[in-house]
Amino acid sequence: MAPVPPRLEIIDLCCAFDGHQVVTDVSLSIAAGQVLCLLGPSGCGKSTTLRAIAGVETPVAGIIRIDGVEVCGPSGLTLPEQRGVGLIFQDFALFPHLSVADNVAFGLKGSRAQKRARARELLERVRLERYLDAYPHELSGGEQQRVALARAIAPKPRVMLMDEPFSGLDNRLRDGIRDETLALLKEEGTAVLLVTHEPEEAMRMADEIALMRDGHIVQRGAPYNVYNAPVDRAAAAFFSDINVIEGEVNGALTDTPFGQFLAPGQPDGTKVDIAIRPQHVRIDFDREGRGPHPTAQDGTPARAVVQRARFIGKESLVEFKLDANGATMMATVPSVFLPKPGTPLWLMIRRDRCFVFPRK
């Protein structure tokens, strides 16, 4: 039996404006029921990629296939409305003069009764069936977004393209609507491409993350892998604050205030950055100038002096200055831990949580 093609497949997509390339050789594939998040900073080319898939932007090169059928490529361009693609954007303009049911049924084929039945089914799924005959202005922002969602899903698109669809909603509402949306789309076997610049949103929603920078996909993988094995310093820094300890390679080792680190394959004299997230820095007390003993897991402790400490909700953020080289380090600790500025403490860094990158 021939293998099932991915629901959405993009090969070497390139887009340009006025001769300036903003999307370069982007390749992605998404299976039925899978969610891929295109994650990256503002201006990196996420929305342009999405618009090219929708068919409202014409790429300069590349192939786009939906269920194995080319909709953009050497054989030509399929019209946007014939691609079987749904779109959800941040501003989810509903038609103000149509009832909620008619908004959801808009674009559906079939008899009036059939369209109303499908609208009811979807409004039940987003728990808004009581508003079937209401008008958009009678609904809250979050409810309107759920109607927009039901409208986008109603024609059973094979591919759903979502551009920051939840950023207009408040935090508590957002989590529920996000989860609800995904469950519905997965159930329908839709391939979802979600554009976001928020790592937390991507990690929460994605089966796979494609990290984008300057028009390129720099890393692809499951959220756990992208977070825990970033390809470079910028990829690590995109997900959270990071501490960077600078070093230089000598005999495949790098000396730092936290002891020696392996830098395999790096020639002598290479400058390296050792990155560690603040939540993987451990703190211990100063015992009359002595710290804890080195361990295999945490390496050598380094003495540091508290610069400031802030409580930021679930955790506290403490900023230190290292005795050894005056470098600044940040550590997050669960709950309230607010040592006074000037307090000497010892820092240890989880060896298995450090990333060693040659400096660019």
Ligand SMILES: Nc1ncnc2c1ncn2[C@@H]1O[C@H](COP(=O)(O)OP(=O)(O)OP(=O)(O)O)[C@@H](O)[C@H]1O
């Ligand atoms: N219609 C256009 N004409 C000219 N340049 C454009 C056009 N649309 C986008 N660009 C440029 O292309 C680049 C990529 O833009 P795009 O909107 O794809 O980025 P993005 O990653 O989606 O950013 P954001 O998260 O801010 O929406 C940017 O430099 C932008 O200025």
